[in-house]
Amino acid sequence: MKLDSxxxxxLPLAPxxxxxxxxxxxxxxxxxxxxxxxxxTRNLLGPDGGRFVSNPFGAFYDTTDQVxxxxxxxxxxxxxxxxxxxxxxxxxxxxxxxxxxxxxxIQFSLQLANTTNDTQDIDVWFRKNGTxxxxxxxxxxxxxxxxxxxxxxxxxxxxxxxxxxxxEYIEIxxxxxxxxxxxxxxxxPSSPTRPAIPSAILTATxxxxxxx
Numbered sequence: 001m002k003l004d005s006x007x008x009x010x011l012p013l014a015p016x017x018x019x020x021x022x023x024x025x026x027x028x029x030x031x032x033x034x035x036x037x038x039x040x041t042r043n044l045l046g047p048d049g050g051r052f053v054s055n056p057f058g059a060f061y062d063t064t065d066q067v068x069x070x071x072x073x074x075x076x077x078x079x080x081x082x083x084x085x086x087x088x089x090x091x092x093x094x095x096x097x098x099x100x101x102x103x104x105x106i107q108f109s110l111q112l113a114n115t116t117n118d119t120q121d122i123d124v125w126f127r128k129n130g131t132x133x134x135x136x137x138x139x140x141x142x143x144x145x146x147x148x149x150x151x152x153x154x155x156x157x158x159x160x161x162x163x164x165x166x167x168e169y170i171e172i173x174x175x176x177x178x179x180x181x182x183x184x185x186x187x188x189p190s191s192p193t194r195p196a197i198p199s200a201i202l203t204a205t206x207x208x209x210x211x212x
Contacts, residue, residue: 006036055206056087061198066183095169107159113151113184114142120181127171
């Protein structure tokens with residue numbers, strides 16, 4: 001179901017002299033137009049009005065292991081699969097691009113794994129247009145692996161609110177204390193059959209127009 005968006009009415013031309021017929025005709029045209037406007041307003045402001053509102057959003061995930069080559073380098077988190085996209089998209093595998101200006105809520109979850117015999121840390125933070133966002137870093141600590149072939153697992157999850165202009169982008173970036181600690185993807189397990197585990201999941205949703 002969609003709301004009807006009425007165009008401005010074509011008002012009848014007024015005669016040079018007073019005409020009751022013209023007044024009735026004009027009132028009928030305006031009455032129909034205002035009735036349609038009232039119907040839109042009532043539906044939008046009613047309890048089910050949200051179903052008529054379309055805001056930009058995107059949902060993305062990755063089906064690969066994301067590993068580090070160096071402990072002194074930062075790596076953008078990549079996404080190779082799009083679940084939903086309307087006004088938010090992935091560019092260059094890692095850039096979350098907003099087609100429309102606005103304030104966005106960006107949420108992510110990462111499947112972290114530690115295959116080493118020591119505790120490890122992974123830092124995760126946000127970049128905007130290639131520049132680190134101040135005070136956006138978080139550190140996730142992991143215990144040593146449980147046994148050979150059985151890493152320690154933990155989910156890293158955060159959300160962040162950021163203002164974006166049209167075509168600006170956000171990246172999620174990570175750094176590890178050891179290359180044996182990384183972001184891992186798991187194929188669908190069995191006994192019982194369960195869904196696969198993406199290495200990274202991200203959603204971006206429009207919150208409001210830009211501040212000011």
